[in-house]
Amino acid sequence: MTESLPAVGRTAVGVAALRALESRRPDRLFDDPYATAFYQAGRSALPATRDGLGPVFASQVAIRTRFYDDYLLGAGCPQVVLLAAGLDARAFRLPWPPGTRLFELDLPEVLAFKDRVLAGQGAQPSCERVAVGADLRDDWAAALRAAGFDARVPAAWLAEGLLVYLSREDADRMLTAVTELSAPGSRVSFEHGTTDGLLARARATSGGEHVTRLWKGGLGRRAPEWLREHGWEPATVTRSALAERYGRQDEQTADGFVTAVL
Template sequence: MTESLPAVSRTAVGVAALRAYESSRPDRLFDDPYAAAFFEAGRSALPDLDRGSKQAGLGALMYPQVVIRTRFFDDYLLGAGCAQVVLLAAGLDARAFRLAWPPGTRLFELDLPDVLAFKDDVLAARGATPACERIVVRADLREDWATALREAGFDPAVPTAWLAEGLLIYLTYEEASRLLTTVGELSAPGSRVSFEHRPGDAPDSLVSRARATEDGEHVTALWRGGLRDTAPEWLAAHGWEPSTVTRAELATAYGRPSDGDATAGGFVTAVR
């Protein structure tokens, strides 16, 4: 099945492996009961990936980032208080199935058709049942995805919690700006948006270390930088009230080691 996945989406299989490893820990920060199934179904695309070792090189480097961002975004979505949720480039995360959503929540998952087909095949094989109203929207985020979202039943008059997890770094500044401009146009007052924030690209930053990892070129070659270090300023200039948190702060709050996290960046959340 993975042969049909575009290169940028195959990285989601590696992320699923890291989520599966975290879910197996007694001190896990979250429980994703479907991550291992995604990894097993997709491992033909990553024959050298070993879930037990968290993947040598790039996987080991990215493991703390993936784990902390998963927990942070879980908490963000459940705490947003929005009855409408949109996951941009939803990938292989199973939040619609694994989180305790309030009654009446409508969750839209946007991603490429092949990604969503792969995802739904794995979930169907596991007999997975969503914990909210889940609406799948097959769309390319570089094209007119807003029309597809509206046609699927999205209501721009309802406050929405938007999530762009692991997405913007794969876009150019112009593509990221265009995507978030559309998000703003679709956001009623009270809406929220969140994504990773990398305040710099110093030689010891997470991005720089990832680019220097010998086995990571198949992933890092796809990175385009997104908004880079301008995310809070960009959001403030486009009608949002942003706030940021570092990965080091979250690691401490979650009881995880924070060594090196000062250069790992963090996350931005903004309210409309």
């Protein structure tokens, strides 16, 4: 079942494991009832040395998941687009307003694996979910339009855990396409910063190279400037500030998240 998952798709299995751990905490920041099923179905695809990476990424994954959940539900957009949707089940686990249309873009192999697991759980989406198999380094915009996306209607875009896997050129190309597809009032959010702290800790952990060798850096700290130059109004928040807001202990870091409105 997992043999066809690409390397980046396999990292989504590890993230699902961390969401499952967070969901079992009495003080959990979110509840993902499908995360355990994703992990159990995909764990054989993970490297044998994976266990040491959990503590490195656990806090970051918990904080970003909660932050993005709140961002998407508060955006007030009738269209939602999850770029590199991975194995998060937001279409199924969040209370979407009536009429919400949610597009999940990811590699066809990842979406096929995801759909098989969700079908086995009898999961039903709480919105209109449209899965779009596409490589974000190719012409994914055409595939999104063909699936029914309306560029005249405001959309909330999310690129969770994505830009770090893209080169600066690919990140620029992807966000340019997002801008061209966005009606006034649209929003976008993704991680902001260099992730230097995470990178150093992951590299120092046994098995960490399986993840860090895939990282290319994206826009790094230039994201707010890039967004302003392309007509967006950005705002940033650090992971440290969010940890304090959520009552969690986390490393002191300037890395965090950017949101922007067009």
